[in-house]
Amino acid sequence: MTRTPILAVVMAAACTTAAPVTLQAQAVSSASYPDVVRTSSYVPVRDGTRLAVNVYRPARDGVAETAPLPVIFSFTPYRARFKDKDGKIEELALSDRLAMRSLIRAGYVVATADIRGKGASFGHRRGFQDRTEAMDGHDLVEWLARQPFSTGKVGMIGCSYLGGTTFHTATTAPPSLKAVFIGASDLDKYAFVRRGGIPAQFNTRPDEPPEVDLASVPVDADTDGTMLRAAVAEHAANTPMAALWYGMPHRDSVSAFTGNAFWEEVGTYNYLDAIRRAGIATYFWSNWQDEPTAQSLLSAANFPESRFLAGPGSHCVPPPGFDFTGEITRYFDLHLKSAGTSAKAPRATYWVEGLNGKGGYVTSDMLPGEASTPQGWFLSGGKSGTARSANDGTLLLKGARAGADSFTVQYDLPDPEYFAFWAKPMDDKGLSYTTAALTKPTKLIGFPVAHLAVSADKPDAHVFVYLDQVDAAGKAEVVAFGRLALSHRIEGRAPYAAMGLPFHPGRQGDVMPVAPGQVVRMNIDMTPISRVVPAGARLRLTIAGADPRQRNLKDIRQNPAPVITVHHGGTEASRLDLPLAQ
Incomplete structure (x- = not known):
């Protein structure tokens, strides 16, 4: 057909x-x-x-x-x-x-x-x-x-x-x-x-x-x-x-x-x-x-006189x-x-999900995220193994417990739709770290960034991160995601205005496999968000090693599958920076 x-x-x-x-x-x-x-x-x-x-x-x-x-x-x-x-x-x-x-x-x-x-x-x-x-x-x-x-x-x-x-x-x-x-x-x-x-x-x-x-x-x-x-x-x-x-x-x-x-x-x-x-x-x-929104926002950042628009919904709707x-x-x-x-028209017009309890458009002379400040949530506590539950680990504003959590990459994932423009929750495919229920509405506008201390039992492995919003009834939706290979973790200076985000050049000379067990730092910027997370909801960071939207999974899978370890607390603190807006 x-x-x-x-x-x-x-x-x-x-x-x-x-x-x-x-x-x-x-x-x-x-x-x-x-x-x-x-x-x-x-x-x-x-x-x-x-x-x-x-x-x-x-x-x-x-x-x-x-x-x-x-x-x-x-x-x-x-x-x-x-x-x-x-x-x-x-x-x-x-x-x-x-x-x-x-x-x-x-x-x-x-x-x-x-x-x-x-x-x-x-x-x-x-x-x-x-x-x-x-x-x-x-x-x-x-x-x-x-x-x-x-x-x-x-x-x-x-x-x-x-x-x-x-x-x-x-x-x-x-x-x-x-x-x-x-x-x-x-x-x-x-x-x-x-x-x-x-x-x-x-x-x-x-x-x-x-x-x-x-x-x-x-x-x-x-x-x-x-x-x-x-x-x-x-x-x-x-x-x-x-x-x-x-x-x-x-x-x-x-x-x-x-x-x-x-x-x-x-x-x-x-x-x-x-x-x-x-x-x-x-x-x-x-x-x-829509995954290209990060690129659209960066494009606008490189043209000071440009206009920017972001609505709710999916690709080109x-x-x-x-x-x-x-x-x-x-x-x-x-x-x-x-x-x-x-x-002069406003520089930016964009939708804020959950604004005033429903959602609405705002205008600004600044691009989304330019006025936000990072709020660090530290990864803490979890159990090692391949079977994970949604509450294995926690996200804390301070006092994270030193330790390490491991998971085995799962390649047998459900087939996605032909063109899955957005990710689905992956909390059962890796490690998850969740906040307590928020005590007040929290406005997040800009790019979340996961700063992880990671090791693996292979010279290279793929790391996928997902930020979920989980309501009081336990229903979850992915609100941002990102990806980075261990070997591509090296950072450099971007050849364009990058809004302060980590830039991974990915040139052949920048690619560095890791020794098995070697702990390395990975800074993974995620797709941008614009929302007010309501009181009572929780935020969850999931870390996985494969995504069903990878079309070549059967070609890139490693056998045996890599075991990835995330280190947290102490000198190896892993954290999630969320773009907190006023």
Whole structure:
């Protein structure tokens, strides 16, 4: 059975009729442009590769606006236009998940394109979000700016991979690109995909079969699909995604597929000065229950004039209870139409779970966590062995008992869903340390950091940490997590603003296995949180040695499984720093 790519589902537009170029909008009130006129064509980029581009122009009564308008562009690997299993056409530009349909109504031309090697575009991928793809984005931005329907001002928007194509295109500084809205993308791809030296689920899924791209809708001139079939045939030369990432264990590894230190090529942090010099406005967005949010927050920290938004919920889901389409429209109005208020907007808008007992949005001129102070909770007491219970150890503000707790790594874990965007409690898979019931509400905003003294009976082992919130009835949810291989524990200076977090370079020369029984320090930053933990709830730190979201568990398991020991109290104190906010 062919599996639909997850973000083709996440980013898919509402179904539309298959044939007409003029699309009548439904249930539109007080819209400046209720209709859309679409055209599609192949556009050659600098090396002659033809990319499939769709242009959606605002219209009234089926007639496109003739005056030049600013353009919003989105660049996707998930097919900008395709037929679903029922034969209905899905169109990225006609969805409001990224406000694109509302932007058309508001007087923007919206353009979408398939990246080379995907969808209806020709060519093949050398890598993923490499400089070739970035320059393709550059060329399409400038092509859009030159068209008669354009004012010459272009903005870009995207989330997940589409956020990455937006970010990477911005690093090439196209003269016509004025503003970008980047969702759930990464600043440092090595620190994201192989965080702590450990590859996990993001970017390691299998590649789609040709049938997926063959379901793309051909461009207008390709009436019989001949060009589409020829384009998809070229995709057979694509570099395989999982093999690319698995084949580069270190930050400075040379890829067998690209012939260079590919992590450095795809790290946007190497090109931030180009965005700054070009004066491109930046807005970073993600949601708290989504692993890329840490990268989005770090990205915002590297652009002092940027905006940041975090909502509740999962990957690329429009933040509920928030005027998301209005926020995006106002942002592009300001930077592409010079319209709207000139008053300085708040730097950050973000959801605080449990605020006033329910949850709500706050605004601030500081990024989440910048005003927080670390509150140390020390690991204490526990029993050694392989069978663990939820109350084996405790977290104390002081007076931790000296000792050590051990567990054997469990590799036989339940199969996760195809794309598990968030971790589930792992308290029965390792060691757990729990606070007493909190006596008052506690606001935590920012990055938790686990500072652990660890030893193992193997030269290397993976260490996963999870922070759970446990309610009075014992129901637990994971609110943050992190990972780090023992061999990747060495820290260095980050090549970008890292908000004071530990940075693990992961270069080959930095990787140091341990002697069996050797106690080493590990500082593991976790995904950021924003919540008020209510009185009566408890907080729990779980330490495990494998995660079900690792797609290659069967390949990396050690036999016999490592025994990992966590040392606490005395000179080997292990602690959890929580970001306490006022």
